[in-house]
Amino acid sequence: MTPKSQRLTLAILAVAAIVAAALLAMSALKDQASFFYSPSDAKRDGLPLGRAVRLGGMVQAGSIQRARDGVTVRFVVGDGQATTPVTFAGITPDLFRERSGVVAEGHFNPDGSFTATNLLAKHDEKYMPPQVAGAMHETKTLEK
Template sequence: MKAKHQRLTLVLLALAAIVGAALLALSALRDQASFFYAPSDVERQGLPLGRAVRLGGMVEAGSVARAPDGVTIRFAVTDGRATTPVTFAGIVPDLFRERSGVVAEGEFHADGSFKATNLLAKHDEKYMPPQLAKGVQQTTTLETGALTR
């Protein structure tokens, strides 16, 4: 076999391996293509029972209730069109509060409720950590001062 044919064979094998790896990765991610379900998505498509999913939306105002055990919390997630009751046992994130965004990881029950195993509190795009906000404010002040001179 000539060197030219060997190189061509190696290139084709490498290309086939890359395509195969990409197809395997895509098939593994197929079920997780949606970052989270909104309550109206669940209402429209039905409950994805028996598998771990994410439920996202806003924590409905007045829906947060803590159980007497001090660990379990019940609340409702809404997207403005539908609402889903959620139960979570554990430590809630600091940003978790009513009328704020949340992504709950867990499973749906046949009765339409959601049992969360993990909560991810979301903040809006205007959120800025205090340390960074202070730095931005100082930079703005310096720039404004430099412009007025």
């Protein structure tokens, strides 16, 4: 084998190894990815059943209901165009309240409701998660 063909073989093997490593990394991260939806996105695009997603919007006024078990909370998240009922079993953040921004991590149910495994609430009066602000800006632009 000539030195030129050895270099070509090594180069092809290096490219193949890099492609294989990239494919392995992508397949490993696929299950860890969490996509963001607003209620109107979920209504328009359909429910992504069976996968971890984030639902963001504003907690609707008068929608928070606490169950007698002291842990389960039901509320409605809206974005100005659509709403989604959410159930969360756990301790809510201190700043979780009506008319505030929230991002719920969890999954959609076939009936259109959302079961949250984690809640993220705003931290001051001016804060809104960037995805929620962008989604609400888009829905207000579409209304005009």
